Amino acid sequence: MVAENIGGRSEQRLRSDDWYGYGDGDGRDGYIHRAWMRRGYPEDAFDGKRPQIAIANTASDLTPCNMHLDEVMQSVKLGVASAGGIGLDLPVVSLGETLVKPTAMLWRNMAAMAMEEMFRANPIDGLVLLGGCDKTIPALLMAAASVGIPAVVVPGGPMMNGMYRGQRMGCGTGTWQLSEEVRAGTLSKEAFLASDRSMIRSKGHCNTMGTASTMAVMAEALGMTIPGVAGTPAPDARLLEASQATGRLIVDMVREGRTIGDVITRGSLLNAITAIAACGGSTNSVIHLMAIAGRLGIELTLDDFDEVGARVPLLVNLQPSGAFLMEDLYNAGGLLAVLAQVRDLLDPTPITVTGRPLVEYLDERPIWDGEVIASREAPLIPAATEDTAGAGIAVLRGNLAPNGAIIKPSAASPHLLQHRGKAIVFDSIEDFHARVDDPDLDVTPDSVLILRGCGPVGYPGMPEVANLPLPQKILAAGVRDMVRISDGRMSGTAYGTVVLHVAPEAAAGGTLALVQDGDEIVLDVPNRSIVLDVPDEELARRQPSAALVQGYATATRGWERLYIDHVQGADTGADLDFLLGASGGEVSRESH
Numbered sequence: 001m002v003a004e005n006i007g008g009r010s011e012q013r014l015r016s017d018d019w020y021g022y023g024d025g026d027g028r029d030g031y032i033h034r035a036w037m038r039r040g041y042p043e044d045a046f047d048g049k050r051p052q053i054a055i056a057n058t059a060s061d062l063t064p065c066n067m068h069l070d071e072v073m074q075s076v077k078l079g080v081a082s083a084g085g086i087g088l089d090l091p092v093v094s095l096g097e098t099l100v101k102p103t104a105m106l107w108r109n110m111a112a113m114a115m116e117e118m119f120r121a122n123p124i125d126g127l128v129l130l131g132g133c134d135k136t137i138p139a140l141l142m143a144a145a146s147v148g149i150p151a152v153v154v155p156g157g158p159m160m161n162g163m164y165r166g167q168r169m170g171c172g173t174g175t176w177q178l179s180e181e182v183r184a185g186t187l188s189k190e191a192f193l194a195s196d197r198s199m200i201r202s203k204g205h206c207n208t209m210g211t212a213s214t215m216a217v218m219a220e221a222l223g224m225t226i227p228g229v230a231g232t233p234a235p236d237a238r239l240l241e242a243s244q245a246t247g248r249l250i251v252d253m254v255r256e257g258r259t260i261g262d263v264i265t266r267g268s269l270l271n272a273i274t275a276i277a278a279c280g281g282s283t284n285s286v287i288h289l290m291a292i293a294g295r296l297g298i299e300l301t302l303d304d305f306d307e308v309g310a311r312v313p314l315l316v317n318l319q320p321s322g323a324f325l326m327e328d329l330y331n332a333g334g335l336l337a338v339l340a341q342v343r344d345l346l347d348p349t350p351i352t353v354t355g356r357p358l359v360e361y362l363d364e365r366p367i368w369d370g371e372v373i374a375s376r377e378a379p380l381i382p383a384a385t386e387d388t389a390g391a392g393i394a395v396l397r398g399n400l401a402p403n404g405a406i407i408k409p410s411a412a413s414p415h416l417l418q419h420r421g422k423a424i425v426f427d428s429i430e431d432f433h434a435r436v437d438d439p440d441l442d443v444t445p446d447s448v449l450i451l452r453g454c455g456p457v458g459y460p461g462m463p464e465v466a467n468l469p470l471p472q473k474i475l476a477a478g479v480r481d482m483v484r485i486s487d488g489r490m491s492g493t494a495y496g497t498v499v500l501h502v503a504p505e506a507a508a509g510g511t512l513a514l515v516q517d518g519d520e521i522v523l524d525v526p527n528r529s530i531v532l533d534v535p536d537e538e539l540a541r542r543q544p545s546a547a548l549v550q551g552y553a554t555a556t557r558g559w560e561r562l563y564i565d566h567v568q569g570a571d572t573g574a575d576l577d578f579l580l581g582a583s584g585g586e587v588s589r590e591s592h
């Protein structure tokens with residue numbers, strides 16, 4: 001509908017009509033396009049009047065968090081049909097966080113590139129984007145943004161609450177906690193291994209405020225879902241209801257010509273930062289939001305996260321920062337109840353996929369459980385002041401991270417937010433595992449553990465390894481947190497005083513490559529600084545470690561080679577340089 005929207009509905013021309021109505025419909029190419037599609041569809045399915053809706057489906061048995069999306073897809077199809085459109089299942093590259101090696105992040109841009117090309121190459125007027133597990137929603141949004149046609153997200157929803165031995169056990173978070181207890185000798189290995197079926201009980205993505213939940217929050221706050229959908233548990237019938245409603249909505253969006261570029265604006269990106277801060281969302285949101293903005297040509301910097309996030313109190317008491325899980329959040333009123341508390345911090349102008357602004361959905365959104373969602377008057381962590389770090393994502397700078405590094409204060413230990421300690425350097429995660437439990441390791445609770453070579457280029461792919469397990473002798477002493485610094489990422493389900501995304505990364509010649517054992521490091525989160533306390537002249541004399549220089553960027557072919565050659569730093573979203581921006585939806589040449 002976008003190309004020739006000349007007013008009245010009957011005169012609008014669908015994008016898909018470039019395929020099905022080619023040459024006024026009586027030519028050879030139009031014949032071919034229709035003939036192969038018609039099997040079992042009604043006579044008028046491809047007559048140029050019915051919006052063709054691709055349901056971009058990341059269902060895969062090897063992405064267990066998205067396994068159920070075929071069922072969601074069927075509900076979307078019903079909705080599309082009931083509004084007079086044609087819904088078409090389009091399986092796209094899927095990425096599961098738990099299985100793919102070396103890290104799903106290595107493939108986010110590949111998935112986004114493949115999706116973008118298939119969205120553009122096919123006769124599609126609108127898109128419903130089905131995602132769940134961490135990378136799937138960002139990849140779908142990046143792809144859709146670079147094509148620019150109408151699009152709506154249906155987040156696949158979290159799993160049911162995990163419960164083990166009478167306590168909530170959150171996905172990921174519970175694993176980190178219990179495995180540390182085993183290493184500390186306070187839990188048996190058998191009890192740990194028996195917990196898995198209590199943690200993962202149903203279809204759906206991780207039920208903590210990890211990256212998948214954060215991406216659902218992000219999509220809704222961006223205006224890219226039907227308001228109120230984010231956090232609907234995957235097994236909940238209301239998810240299928242919302243999927244049908246989304247199917248109807250996308251047909252309307254096509255008819256009205258409302259595209260993804262009308263919905264995602266700088267204002268809605270800042271609203272997403274506010275929503276994520278209030279929820280205590282994942283640090284990974286920084287990289288994904290910047291990558292989405294980069295596809296739309298909207299400026300969004302690390303400083304935006306700090307400035308916007310600093311004004312926001314933490315209201316949501318979910319693991320890993322707090323106690324509860326996504327099902328509890330949904331039952332307590334959900335994201336809209338959270339956003340109603342911070343309404344004055346939201347930009348009221350950005351519209352959602354429905355055409356109405358997000359803030360219009362925030363009237364009469366009570367909090368049903370004040371333990372799960374705190375009120376603005378009594379937040380879990382207040383907004384930042386001159387002396388306190390606040391709840392959002394803090395951006396640190398200094399000679400150790402001239403382009404920035406991030407930390408999530410709500411997941412850190414307050415007593416470590418201002419800290420000076422001696423560095424213990426690991427050049428790879430393998431180096432770390434080989435030495436961490438060595439009784440001779442010269443480590444104290446005040447030491448600062450450095451893991452480098454884990455940035456986008458260095459690993460490659462920037463894995464979630466930065467939340468290093470603590471050395472056994474530190475755990476045995478009863479200590480459960482230490483300052484850790486890395487150019488890698490950490491899982492959104494993880495916690496601790498961990499400085500992440502250090503940029504430039506060590507493999508790109510960052511100062512991190514020059515740190516030596518025993519160097520003093522000064523972390524000051526309230527003042528947003530991270531300093532390697534070594535004189536400049538001394539740093540100028542140092543050469544990066546040989547292990548680090550030899551250890552990265554060895555791929556000679558394939559995606560990994562392309563990725564290493566073109567990936568950008570974590571501080572700008574880690575997209576490939578040639579994927580920034582958009583190519584639109586036009587395809588000028590015929591295929592036959």
Ligand code: FES
Pocket residue numbers: 065096097098132133134171205206210212
């Ligand atoms: Fe898929 Fe956590 S592993 S969402």
Ligand code: MG
Pocket residue numbers: 059070091
């Ligand atoms: Mg399938």
